[in-house]
Amino acid sequence: xxxxxxxxxxLRNMFKRKLRTFLTILGVMVGTAAIVLMISLGLATEAQHRxxxxxxxxxxxxxxxWMPWELGEWCNIEQRMVFPEGVPVLNDDMVDSFxxxxxxxLASPIIRGxxxxxxxxxxxxxxxITGIRPExxxxxxxxxAEGRVLQGGDDFAVVFGASAERAFELLGSTWPDRxxxxxxxxxxxxxxxxWVDVMRAPMRVSFDRRFIQAGTDEPQPLTGGIRPIxxxxxxxxxxxxxxxxxxxxxxxxxMDIETLLYLQNERSIAENAIQDEWQFWFSAIRxxxxxxxxxxxxxxxxxxxxxxVAETIEELGFRASYPGMHLNMLVAGQRxxxxxxxxxxxxxxIIAAIGIANTxxxxxxxxxxxxxxxxxxGAAISDIRRMFLLxxxxxxFFGGLFGVLLSLIGSYVLNNFDxxxxxxxxxxxxxxxxxGDPSLVTAWLCGAALVFAGIIGLVSGYFxxxxxxxxxxxxxxxSE
Amino acid sequence: MAxxxxxxxxxxxxxxxxxxxxxxxxxxxxxFEKGKIYCLLGTSGSGKSTLLNMLAGLEKPTKGSIxxxxxxxEKLNETQLALYRQRYVGFVFQSxxxxxxxxxxxxxxxxxxxxxxxxxxxxxxxxxMLKAVGLGNRARHKPSELSGGQQQRVSIARAFINDPQxxxxxxxxxxxxxxxxxxxxxxxxxxxxxxxxxxxxVTHDTEIAQYADQVIRIKDGAVESITxxxxxxxxxxxxxxxxxxxxxxxENETENGGNENEN
Numbered sequence: 001x002x003x004x005x006x007x008x009x010x011l012r013n014m015f016k017r018k019l020r021t022f023l024t025i026l027g028v029m030v031g032t033a034a035i036v037l038m039i040s041l042g043l044a045t046e047a048q049h050r051x052x053x054x055x056x057x058x059x060x061x062x063x064x065x066w067m068p069w070e071l072g073e074w075c076n077i078e079q080r081m082v083f084p085e086g087v088p089v090l091n092d093d094m095v096d097s098f099x100x101x102x103x104x105x106l107a108s109p110i111i112r113g114x115x116x117x118x119x120x121x122x123x124x125x126x127x128x129i130t131g132i133r134p135e136x137x138x139x140x141x142x143x144x145a146e147g148r149v150l151q152g153g154d155d156f157a158v159v160f161g162a163s164a165e166r167a168f169e170l171l172g173s174t175w176p177d178r179x180x181x182x183x184x185x186x187x188x189x190x191x192x193x194x195w196v197d198v199m200r201a202p203m204r205v206s207f208d209r210r211f212i213q214a215g216t217d218e219p220q221p222l223t224g225g226i227r228p229i230x231x232x233x234x235x236x237x238x239x240x241x242x243x244x245x246x247x248x249x250x251x252x253x254x255m256d257i258e259t260l261l262y263l264q265n266e267r268s269i270a271e272n273a274i275q276d277e278w279q280f281w282f283s284a285i286r287x288x289x290x291x292x293x294x295x296x297x298x299x300x301x302x303x304x305x306x307x308x309v310a311e312t313i314e315e316l317g318f319r320a321s322y323p324g325m326h327l328n329m330l331v332a333g334q335r336x337x338x339x340x341x342x343x344x345x346x347x348x349x350i351i352a353a354i355g356i357a358n359t360x361x362x363x364x365x366x367x368x369x370x371x372x373x374x375x376x377x378g379a380a381i382s383d384i385r386r387m388f389l390l391x392x393x394x395x396x397f398f399g400g401l402f403g404v405l406l407s408l409i410g411s412y413v414l415n416n417f418d419x420x421x422x423x424x425x426x427x428x429x430x431x432x433x434x435x436g437d438p439s440l441v442t443a444w445l446c447g448a449a450l451v452f453a454g455i456i457g458l459v460s461g462y463f464x465x466x467x468x469x470x471x472x473x474x475x476x477x478x479s480e
Numbered sequence: 481m482a483x484x485x486x487x488x489x490x491x492x493x494x495x496x497x498x499x500x501x502x503x504x505x506x507x508x509x510x511x512f513e514k515g516k517i518y519c520l521l522g523t524s525g526s527g528k529s530t531l532l533n534m535l536a537g538l539e540k541p542t543k544g545s546i547x548x549x550x551x552x553x554e555k556l557n558e559t560q561l562a563l564y565r566q567r568y569v570g571f572v573f574q575s576x577x578x579x580x581x582x583x584x585x586x587x588x589x590x591x592x593x594x595x596x597x598x599x600x601x602x603x604x605x606x607x608x609m610l611k612a613v614g615l616g617n618r619a620r621h622k623p624s625e626l627s628g629g630q631q632q633r634v635s636i637a638r639a640f641i642n643d644p645q646x647x648x649x650x651x652x653x654x655x656x657x658x659x660x661x662x663x664x665x666x667x668x669x670x671x672x673x674x675x676x677x678x679x680x681x682v683t684h685d686t687e688i689a690q691y692a693d694q695v696i697r698i699k700d701g702a703v704e705s706i707t708x709x710x711x712x713x714x715x716x717x718x719x720x721x722x723x724x725x726x727x728x729x730x731e732n733e734t735e736n737g738g739n740e741n742e743n
Binding site: 013378 | 536539558559562563570571577579580581582591593594596638642
């Protein structure tokens, strides 16, 4: 029998039992629509998630690691860190072991400190100096307005955040008579005057407060008169664009971590040389030995690894966070919920498959005599098998087709009307995340559903078809 | 020596019903020639239908061999048997066995459909065939819209459309009245003669038997007698068989079972 003849025969048989065929197709249709809709919810979430990830692609590969305790919890009165036994510390070895986690590109410690700057006739108390390994700065994804970011080999070089310059004040001026350009609320950025051309003005830096106290270069002697003021030339190699993070990155000054640690060490030497009462005069680079970093920055090679690397680091006993972490956790929760729904959809599809098998077995019983006649007048076994398999596959396929159409309608309704139980999680709105359509039916999903429904039909029809081919022509022809 | 169409050698058929063995056929040795009309005559349960089914490849002999045109049928598998029936065999049943969902024309084309004949050709051939059985104007009717005789005509057209080597007719007139019976026998034998095809009729009706060239009487699973009809011109015998000749055939049956008489 040619394929066309088999098809015609199948359609004829299906039309002969219109209601039964319709009901069976309806079952497959509902099953397919259920599973397609459930998957479409998942796809929509994934797509939205991916879009948000892409928006923050650079950041997404950065993981911030810090100690698992509140800052200062184990600080004693002398501000020395005292660690209980067994608490993991962020030292060089630990940074190295982070770098060896699969998927990690590099790991760099981060320290923070403060220094005094002078670009005559201005001075600055910079409280927000970030010490990092200069060669990793390029991976932080910070946009440069002028110059460059730090690079390997930089020592007394700094990069200014977009509004870090606003901390400069006129030498000799004191609060409340200072410029306070840093604290002007509601004034647009471009209306705040720039005092220091940081890229060009010669600049010096010191850990000694006396450096900025007078209007002259003359070192002011301490009461003890013991030590001179030490200061260092510093190059501003770059100025960052504003990231919108006015109180964060924009105010920071980036510096080589080794240089910052060196200044810290020099400060300690100076500090130890004088009496405790004079400690006030020195800048507050936090007294933290370098084997206990405040932060470690970990960069992964691809955002796919971000979540798993963060998890690994948390297992080591640290806190790890990355942009979009909360979103990730939210998505994971949603995904779980949707898997449950998809399972329900799958159950309805299994029931539909049983429906097909039942229909086909009924058809074999009903057509036993016809099968016998066809065998006697020359139908090959393969003809009979094809006839039944095609019929069940077509029931599956048409069920799938109508199911996909139904799910498209359903998806449209979900996306365009307010469906009570589909309202977005208020958490998302609180986190400032824009919520898109809840359902996304892709062409790929439609195609897969069609093929899958057809296969379900074929599989369900296999045993009935085998039964039909195994029928004895003689017995079949005698049955009534 | 011309090759026989069928050559049955020591064919036995035994059914097992649990512990019990039922012998349906015992040591049948027969030959069938091309172009002759045979009648397997016997009461119900005599084994005549079993014999027919084995000739048609619907059942396999327990022992012995059925050789069709030089090839043993019992050695063919299901696919080959389907092919055998498709190519060489036509069937006419007592209960017509038309497919109720198909029209008369479609029922007639069905064997050609299985042979993958092109649609245009098979419809053309079916129309010719339907015309030959006198149903040219009923082609679009479903079996349920046709009388018993008309349905049997469709069935005859279906049996012959393949141009088969042999047509098996199992009680072809069992469901028909006397008048239609004779019409049907004339039709079926007319076509078989015209095309020089072998016809094997199974019946318990001696009136039907008189149409045959050779009557094989079967009783209790064995060939009881073989009667050759002598010296009757084919054309005469087919259309104008009288009751007296039929009686004569019955009377002339001899005790010689088993052996084939040839002219």
